[in-house]
Amino acid sequence: MNLFKKTLSLTLALLLALSLTACGGKQEAPAPAEPPAQEAPAQETPAAPIEDPITTRIAALKGPTAMGLVKLMSDDPQSASGPMYDFTLAGAADEVTPSLIKGDLDMACVPANLASVLYNKTEGQIVTLAVNTLGVLYIVENGNAVQSMADLAGKTIVAAGKGSTPEYALRYLLSENGIDPDKDVTIDWKSEHAECVAALASGAATIALLPQPFVTVAQTKIEGLRMALDLTAEWDALDNGSGMITGVVVARKSFVEEHPAAVGAFLQDYAASVDWVNSNNADAAQLISQFGIIEAAPVAQKALPYCNIVCITGEEMTEKLTGYLQVLFDAQPAAVGGKLPGDDFCYNA
Missing domain, CATH: 3.40.190.10 (Periplasmic binding protein-like II)
Known part of the structure; x- marks a missing residue:
């Protein structure tokens, strides 16, 4: 019986010691995790300069x-x-x-x-x-004789713009259509387009080279005046790669x-x-x-x-x-x- 009491007392003492050790012992806190390595910021491509409104x-x-x-x-x-x-x-x-x-x-x-x-x-x-x-140049006629560039042969054309685009364009198109602008047609040069309109209105001329909007203005003043030839279309018909x-x-x-x-x-x-x-x-x-x-x-x-x-x-x-x-x-x-x-x-x- 005494042996049993001694053994029980020893066991209880051992359990108490272990319990005190567990309760009083301090557990080490886990080491804090190291912060993740900071990546270097990406190098941004500079934006294209924006043009200031002007x-x-x-x-x-x-x-x-x-x-x-x-x-x-x-x-x-x-x-x-x-x-x-x-x-x-x-x-x-x-x-x-x-x-x-x-x-x-x-x-x-x-x-x-x-x-x-x-x-x-x-x-x-x-x-x-x-x-x-x-092109804004037209051959206008008070009549119906001119249906093609070839029909201008032997005719008189009143025109303005000598030494500038109207002359160069007319001469070029006449030549390309087999008409010598110096021999096969008479070009009566005026100082301004209004003179050409006046010549048509008075009956002194029946054919003229005029640009828009002078063509339309002339048509409001001269009954029966028609656009006989569109020189832009005549140029395009040559199919020479230009315009x-x-x-x-x-x-x-x-x-x-x-x-x-x-x-x-x-x-x-x-x-x-x-x-x-x-x-x-x-x-x-x-x-x-x-x-x-x-x-x-x-x-x-x-x-x-x-x-x-x-x-x-x-x-x-x-x-x-x-x-x-x-x-x-x-x-x-x-x-x-x-x-x-x-x-x-x-x-x-």
């Missing part, structure tokens, strides 16, 4: 070369983050070109051959952005290089304006009259379909324009400034 200063001549702009001219200026334009309308090219050369203008709508003259004069500081008007061109949009080379976003925005906006004008003749005619490009809206509306307003850019522009200038150069080098412009004459984004 106001593009644009001039155009009153006539077909300005008609395609009227929707753009009438739109309210966009927000400060969008393209802004300042338009000037002039009566003659010599009112525009000095400002363009001096840098007071950024862009201008000018005759196609003048663009080449300016390029040569400024030693390549003028760039052509777009063709904006194809008959009246007007282009040019810009200063420095402006194009410094503000490519503004140039791109303008070409996009201008193309949209041209599309609108060609699709909405009645509304466009009201704007054309409002801006004083053609005073009478009914005349503008009737003339618009024959004004060949376009916005041709890129390779097509280059092909048509270089071919046209080549024709002018072959006829009279001075018409394009003495030499053909270089490869940097036409803008290709």
